Amino acid sequence: MSDRAATPKTASERPPTRRRRSRYEGDVPREHYLNVAYGLKSWLFTIDHKRIAILYLLSITAFFALGGLMAVFIRLELLTPAGDLMTSEIYNRVFTLHGVLMVFFFLIPSIPAVFGNFFLPMMVGAKDMAFPRLNLASWYIYSLGGVFTLAAIVAGGVDTGWTFYTPYSSTYSNSAVALTAIGVFINGFSSIFTGLNFIVTIHKMRAPGMTWMRLPLFVWANYAAALIMILGTPVVAMAIFLVAVERLFGVGIFDPALGGDPILYQHLFWFYSHPAVYIMILPSMGVMSEVIACFSRKRIFGYGFIAASSLAIATVGFLVWGHHMFVSGQSIYASMVFSVLTMLVAVPSAVKVFNWLATLWRGSISFETPMLYAFGFLGLFTVGGLTGLYLGTLATDVHLHDTYFIVAHFHYIMVGGAVMGYLAAVHFWWPKMTGRMYSEWWGRLSAGLLFIGFNLTFFPQFLMGYMGMPRRYHFYPEEWQVLNVLSTAGASILGLGYLIPIIYLTYSLRYGPIAGPNPWRATGLEWTTASPPPQHNFEQTPVVTEEPYDYSKPIVNDLPAPGAGAEPKPSPAAPRS
């Protein structure tokens, strides 16, 4: 801003189009997507992808809080070896709800529906998603699915575990399985619509010069996740639909009494639900690529490999579902193939981790809050990934299956990976979404608390599981109490780490310092427009002339000088393919 004052420009020197832009003068722009209209109606009927992202942000935060509350109950119950806080029936409902809410209503939509929605069109230089109304519809469908699931809680909850295994779910359970199944079924369509919108937007809405190899890696990651969403979700939708039909009408497709095969349900379920793990983790990996390059001030290492590994994970991820069923009685030859393929999916994941490490190598690293979360992701995801190899190995899986080892493993991936990436995204893009900076001190503190709390919660669970403590039981022999107390203590710290950001982020909305267009001096089209962005994202359609992550050039926290990028070197227009 000082250099601005040093070289004052009169209004006449600027092209007329600059006038609107120059509303950023050390203040938030006067007109942006948040203040263009007020009132409930302007939000509930909005077709602006940015506002829809905010709607998603609020709803998934609510579901996260509810799912977190269930985790509190679980950890309190496990504080003592006796099942004294609740009965087995209640405990079954609590952990089921924790899983259903966290998986279907938080993790799967989290980064795509919030940050994908908000930033994917901006990153490719588009004014909106390809299908804005479908985008809004996806939020309503998500909410409707949520209403069904909440109704199931009121109706007494559901006790099948989030996997709805048959024949327990279809025949024997006395809980609100059908309502929950319908809720999850409906919710699936919001995921399908989001994925469909992403793919069409990436194919057809790119700005001139935004070639495929200039796409930010966050876009590549979401593209791969979107492929899983549209190819996998319908299959789980069908499987869960069949369970609901069987419960409601007695149409027995998985009922062993009629010759139905419960294991078939597991196949159909995991055909989606294993790739669903990659829906959760791939967008987080996309965030990692953005954050690590930015706070290392370095061009990302191995751009093509990171982009391709996203697609490889999405592809190979579809071929590994049988590793959930090693002890279900499936053919041992099938298990061997699934085991080998499971090892194979570790390769593209490792490619990403090594490329991020190479990006950090000799970069000028700084430790702002998003970067702290990125470091957290690196360590925790690596632990989660490597322990996955124990579970993908046939012999060890027999011992570890359905123990706390696997609970710890997938929490390292889903919380340590996906949620850390989500929080990195929240802190990285918050200034762009709101125009305000949050408190860096509190941000770093809570990132530290989360990392400590997380490890304290889940590392003891590896040990418990290795010693044989089964999952889904609410009482246990006394020799495991020390580890369980450690885990509950860690969960309290973890809970604190989640609460603090809600407070300081809310506080920043009103009292935070003005961020300016590019507080992190990051590359990427979303940083070349005002914060918060104007309603149509850019004042003029951007023209892309360079590779992504070019951190060798000087970047300032300001809008590009008039004409910069407007008179590009002749570059091929992005082919719409």
Place this chain on the structure above:
Amino acid sequence: MSQQHGPVTAAVMTGTMPDMPDHDGPLQHHFDDMAQQNESSALGMWLFLLTELMFFGGVMTAYAVYRYLFNAAFAEGASHLDVRLGTTNTIILIFSSLTMALAVRAAQMDKRKLLVGLLIATMLFGGAFLVIKGIEYAHKWEAGHVPGAYFHYEGPLANHVHLFFSFYFTMTGIHALHMVLGIGWMAWLVLRSARGDFGVGYYAPIEMTGLYWHFVDIVWIFLFPLLYLFGAGAAAGH
């Protein structure tokens, strides 16, 4: 499927968002030109059909597994289906696809009345299909072949025949639901066509609906042999 705004919704949008350009024209504000908009619609629709394919693929896989396991029972169950009604329905659906394809052509050639007529014809064919399907369901109900608590079947293979009818009702039921949605959507298109919304420059909604309708048709083309023709040879006691 719905990339354009009717004036009613457009009024809502413009009412809530004063800065939004008018939505009454077929070109939406976030596209550069009609070509981009049409290509996006087409890609979106094909991707949607891909998800539908996976959706039906799930239940067809389950069907394939069970048919392999319980071949004799499935053949016996299939022999109770009415091949004549099934064939009639197949022919009706193929004709509805023809009228749908002609409707797209009528829209491209700016023939408003023809377009409206062909869309209505498609809806009527679709309706006829559903009526016949309903008659078949009624027969099954009378015979006690509807799965669930009231299922009644004599014979050593009764349980597995029950399974066959579970598939029959699930698969044809989901298919019929798709047809109901398609017909409902076409009713809306008839109104818009009569108003003159479509013509040489803008016919994407008709074309997309056509893709959807043909897809639903093709699903039936697979369901028909899978369910009906399978048992035809063994229909001695029919």
